[in-house]
Amino acid sequence: MSYPISILSRPCIPFVIGYSVTHAQMVDLGTRLCTEEQQRKVPERPDVALNDYLFSNKKDEAVIRHQEPDGEIRYLWVKGVVPSFSGECPKVEVPPLDFSVYPTLEGLEDVRPRCIVWPNQLCVPDWFCPRLTSFVKFLAERREKKRAQLASASDI
Numbered sequence: 001m002s003y004p005i006s007i008l009s010r011p012c013i014p015f016v017i018g019y020s021v022t023h024a025q026m027v028d029l030g031t032r033l034c035t036e037e038q039q040r041k042v043p044e045r046p047d048v049a050l051n052d053y054l055f056s057n058k059k060d061e062a063v064i065r066h067q068e069p070d071g072e073i074r075y076l077w078v079k080g081v082v083p084s085f086s087g088e089c090p091k092v093e094v095p096p097l098d099f100s101v102y103p104t105l106e107g108l109e110d111v112r113p114r115c116i117v118w119p120n121q122l123c124v125p126d127w128f129c130p131r132l133t134s135f136v137k138f139l140a141e142r143r144e145k146k147r148a149q150l151a152s153a154s155d156i
Contacts, residue, residue, distance in 0.1 A: 003120055007129070007136045012083035013117060014124075014132055017094045019105065020066070020074045020112040026050065029077075033104060047075050060127040066116055076114055077105075081132045083139075089115055 003013045021029070023046070030039050030046040030053075038049040047063040054061050062078045082090045094113035099106040118124065 007083060007133050010085060010136065012085050012136070013087055014128070015082050015084050015090055015115050016064070016076065016078040016080065016118050017082060017092060017113075017115045018077045018079040019097055019102070020068070020076050020114045021108060022074055022110065025108050025111070026063070026075045028108070029104065055125075060131060062125055064119060064122065074112075076116060081118075081128060081135060082115070083132060083136055089117075
C-alpha cells in the first residue's frame, strides 16, 4: 500500500490504535490464546501465531511489530483504524488498558496505548479498509451535526 490512500474520495494516511506489548508478553499471549500448531509455525515470531489466531477466530484485529521511539521492538495489538488527513498522527486518545474489556491482557505490565501509522510495506487485512471507511463516515456525520447545531443556534 502506498500513501496517501483514498477513502470516500479523500486522501488520507491510515493510523492504527491499540496496545503495545514486549516480545515476552507476546509469547505469553500466544501460549494463552494460540494452539500449539499455531505457535510452532514460526516460533521466534509470536505475532505470526497471534495473527493466525485472530484471523481464524474472525477478529477484526491484528498484531504488528513496531519500533518505539527509544528503539525497542514491540508488538502492537491493533484494536482500531483511524485516518489522518494531514499526515500527522491523529489526535485520538487511546484509553488506558481496561482489563474488564480485554481480559486476555490481564496480568501484563507495561502495556502501552499507542497510535501509529500502518506500515506501508504490510498488506492490510480484509477488515481494514471497511473499518477505515466507516470511521471516515462517522467523522463526516459528526461534522454535519455540529454544522447543523451551529446553524440552528445562530437562527435564535
